[in-house]
Amino acid sequence: MMSQQTIQEGKTWAIVSYFTFIGLIIAIVMNIEKKNPFTSFHIRQMLGLILMLIVSNVTEAYVNSWLGTVLWIITFVCWIFGLYHAIKEEAKPIPVIGAKFQDWFRNL
Template sequence: MENQTVKEGKTTAIISYITWIGTLIAFIMNNSKKNTFASFHIRQMIGLSILSLINGFVISPFLGVWASGAVGIALFVLWIIGFIGAIQGEEKKIPLLGDLFQDWFKGI
C-alpha cells in the first residue's frame, strides 16, 4: 500500500470504526474521492455492523443472553483488531471473516 494512499485515507478509515454512524459518514466521505485504504476498512466495519445486528436480532432472542454476550465480546475483539489496524495504517483483515467482508462488499 502506498504511503500517500494511507495518509489520505487514514482519517476516513478511523471514522468508519466509530459506530454505524461513523461507518455511514466514512462511506459518504469516501464516495467523492475513492481511497483504497479507507474502502478496505469501511468494508471491514460494514461486515462487523451486520454481524452485530444479527447478534442483537437473531442470536439474542433465540439462543439467549449468554450466547449473545459471548458473540458480542468476540465482535468487540474483532472491532479492536480492525481499529488498531486503521490507526497503524495497515490493511489488517479481521480474523476468520475479513476475506469474506472484502469479497462481499467489493463494490464499496
C-alpha cells in the same frame, strides 16, 4: 500493496468508519468521490462488524442470551482489532471472516 500516500490520505476516514454507524455513513459519503482504497478496505471491515453485531443481538434476543453475549464479545474484540490496524495504517482483515467482508462488500 497500497502506497504510503494512499494510506495517509485515507487514514482519517478509515478511523472514523469504526465509530458507530454514523461514523461509517460519514466515511462512506466522504469516500464516494475519491475512492481511497485504504478507507474502502476499513469501511468494508466495519460493515461486516455491523453484520456481526446484528447477528449477536438477534441471537441474544431470540436464541440464547449466553451465546449472544459471547458473539457480542467476539464482535467487540474484532472491532478493537480493526480500529487498531486502521490507526497503525495497516489494511489487515479481521481474523477468520475479514476476507469475506472484503469480498461481500467489494463494490464499496
